Amino acid sequence: MTNRRNFLKTSSAWGAAAALGPSLYTAPAAAASEIEVGVLFSLSGGLSMVEKSLADATLMAMDEINAAGGVNGMMIKPILEDGASDPKTYNEKASKLVIRDRVPTVFGSYTSASRKAVLPVFEKRNNMYFYPTYYEGYECSKNVVYTGAVPNQQLSNFIPWIFKNLNKKKFFIVGSNYVYPREMAKVCKILIEQNGGETVGDEYLELGHSEWGAMVSKIKNSGCDVVLSNVVGASVISFYREFKNQGLTHDKLPICATVTSELEVSAMGAEFAVGSYASYPYFQAIDTDANNAFIERYRKYVNDPAAVTHHALESSYFQVFLWKQAVEKAGEATPNAIREGIKGQVFDAPNGRVTIDPDNLHAYLTPRICQYKPDGQGTIVDEYPEPIQPLPYSAYGETSDNMFCKEGGLDTSKL
Amino acid sequence: MSNIFFIGLSLSSILLLIALGLSITYGAMGVINMAHGELVMIGAYTAVLSGIYLNLNLFFALPLAFLVSAAVGLLMERIIIRRLYGRIIDTLLATWGVAILLQQLIRLEFGLTFFGINIKGLGPGLQKMEVPLFLSENFDVLGVTVQPYRSFIILLTIGLALLTWYIMYRTSIGTQVRAIMRNPQMAAACGIDVKKVSAWTFAYGSGLAGVAGVLLAGFKAVVPTMGSSVVVDGFLVVVVGGVGSLLGTLLSAVVLGQINGFFAILTNDIVARAIVFGVVILIILLRPNGLFGFKSR
Numbered sequence: 001m002t003n004r005r006n007f008l009k010t011s012s013a014w015g016a017a018a019a020l021g022p023s024l025y026t027a028p029a030a031a032a033s034e035i036e037v038g039v040l041f042s043l044s045g046g047l048s049m050v051e052k053s054l055a056d057a058t059l060m061a062m063d064e065i066n067a068a069g070g071v072n073g074m075m076i077k078p079i080l081e082d083g084a085s086d087p088k089t090y091n092e093k094a095s096k097l098v099i100r101d102r103v104p105t106v107f108g109s110y111t112s113a114s115r116k117a118v119l120p121v122f123e124k125r126n127n128m129y130f131y132p133t134y135y136e137g138y139e140c141s142k143n144v145v146y147t148g149a150v151p152n153q154q155l156s157n158f159i160p161w162i163f164k165n166l167n168k169k170k171f172f173i174v175g176s177n178y179v180y181p182r183e184m185a186k187v188c189k190i191l192i193e194q195n196g197g198e199t200v201g202d203e204y205l206e207l208g209h210s211e212w213g214a215m216v217s218k219i220k221n222s223g224c225d226v227v228l229s230n231v232v233g234a235s236v237i238s239f240y241r242e243f244k245n246q247g248l249t250h251d252k253l254p255i256c257a258t259v260t261s262e263l264e265v266s267a268m269g270a271e272f273a274v275g276s277y278a279s280y281p282y283f284q285a286i287d288t289d290a291n292n293a294f295i296e297r298y299r300k301y302v303n304d305p306a307a308v309t310h311h312a313l314e315s316s317y318f319q320v321f322l323w324k325q326a327v328e329k330a331g332e333a334t335p336n337a338i339r340e341g342i343k344g345q346v347f348d349a350p351n352g353r354v355t356i357d358p359d360n361l362h363a364y365l366t367p368r369i370c371q372y373k374p375d376g377q378g379t380i381v382d383e384y385p386e387p388i389q390p391l392p393y394s395a396y397g398e399t400s401d402n403m404f405c406k407e408g409g410l411d412t413s414k415l
Numbered sequence: 416m417s418n419i420f421f422i423g424l425s426l427s428s429i430l431l432l433i434a435l436g437l438s439i440t441y442g443a444m445g446v447i448n449m450a451h452g453e454l455v456m457i458g459a460y461t462a463v464l465s466g467i468y469l470n471l472n473l474f475f476a477l478p479l480a481f482l483v484s485a486a487v488g489l490l491m492e493r494i495i496i497r498r499l500y501g502r503i504i505d506t507l508l509a510t511w512g513v514a515i516l517l518q519q520l521i522r523l524e525f526g527l528t529f530f531g532i533n534i535k536g537l538g539p540g541l542q543k544m545e546v547p548l549f550l551s552e553n554f555d556v557l558g559v560t561v562q563p564y565r566s567f568i569i570l571l572t573i574g575l576a577l578l579t580w581y582i583m584y585r586t587s588i589g590t591q592v593r594a595i596m597r598n599p600q601m602a603a604a605c606g607i608d609v610k611k612v613s614a615w616t617f618a619y620g621s622g623l624a625g626v627a628g629v630l631l632a633g634f635k636a637v638v639p640t641m642g643s644s645v646v647v648d649g650f651l652v653v654v655v656g657g658v659g660s661l662l663g664t665l666l667s668a669v670v671l672g673q674i675n676g677f678f679a680i681l682t683n684d685i686v687a688r689a690i691v692f693g694v695v696i697l698i699i700l701l702r703p704n705g706l707f708g709f710k711s712r
Contacts, residue, residue, distance in 0.1 A: 049539040210635040213422040214679030234636035241634045247553040267541030
């Protein structure tokens, strides 16, 4: 557990956070002046590329809080665990953090698969999990605080905006073949219908698929005038490249994406994404003092002047501050107190004001739409005037007047 | 219709590109080379790195990737595989180990990440290879839209197939290789230096994988795991075509690619892939040695 290999691994992975290293192998003795919390991301394996940046942002927030005097005078002491891109490992590490280290909260997960894997641990032991990624919704747990966007926060402004500003009506929905893109497509279809548009195609490809010839040709011949992409991961690169190779351009047939962030754009080469659109609550391109300062601090923290910030990373950062406020409000760091304390908690994050919904424990976020420029960064072309309410069951008819996930739990009769 | 044919053809060319090297290492030498995909990956990374550090474009990256992958292949042959000829299951395990090793070498930047050193172009992230502009801009010839990059892949694949055919059937080293394929003991008895010829053959097959990697990098994200999915396709083609038959490999790549493309347009890619696997199972059931297989060692 605390052998030399682990030490090497963690201390190197955490370059700038090396000072935290020793806390990983001293026995977890809970001194009164410290609060131990779990940080659980994949530091190895295929997902480490993204998840390492989420862990960095989490640790950076804790460092900043500690430097400013801690939580109620107590220092946050992160216990870092590696989920190794494997849901089973996630489950084991979550159990270790909750049962052996007795932490009151764990911050972690990027994929839905890893969240679903740890969920039973937190529900059974009544502990708290803070989850920073945009996801497909359809979940209502009193043991998870969700600070990433749910489908209605990425789509409810996006689709009407496409109708109004791009004047497009015929949608081709394309995605990777798993739960997130399929749930997103459900919400898309509801919104397209509401706006009087038409869905001419709804197609899926395996996750990681790189042969897009047939699909792009189908898109070309479908008669659609806009493509809505829920394609995830490395497939995004093959998709955009094939799109251009078959002679399609974003000014005539734009791709409007929900999972194409600055990371993917820089990996495909900006020339393939120029003119396409994406919807997230956070973009690196948000030009506010708060965000610029955040980007600068993050780059300094990870010691990489070109580091890219993105939505899940920003959520990883601000959710620690929300947690701190919850502990301060509750006066003690127990899971129950934190759950009560987090309800209605407000924080000014780099993306703007964030509020935790007291009913479903998801975050109010401000939807934004950006158009990619030749330098791989986005221009924010639309911004919601205020944060909108998270509705994790919007694909099943949830509205703010008729919420499915209330304080008392999920009302299954409405599903 | 011509559109469907072209999509099928470009799928075929990718299959052939991957299978060509494999038809030599697996077909000719009886090594189940699970690291073939990683040799493809190394080719792709060679293109990425030569783009970043040497400012070389795709065309210079091609021969460079051939040399780099061939060198890695030669090293593999010298250190591990030469001790395992004739033990086909052992080669599977050993080369799988090599595959994991190569993936981690790239992901951990040769271990330098442990010391906080980062090399641009390596690591776990997505990398990209620049494609020259004239290869990504479509143009029209007599009313037909030409996709230059796909056409380039198809032409180059045909060229490589012809080159491989020439080496195998029109040169003396090719004759020696074919003799070794049929019966290595007999070939040795006739004065062929089996060890040396095998080593160079393996290196050539590995080099072809490197070239495939460069071309794949043009439309696929370059990541350390990019090779593991392509190696399955490669084996499908070689097994269906008949182990050891160049013509069989070529034909099965064309047939499988066209089936895949046709059904992908007709239904969708997921169904198309299932159908391809169905066809493969059927062919292996009916012709266990593949379309053009012959009895060998």
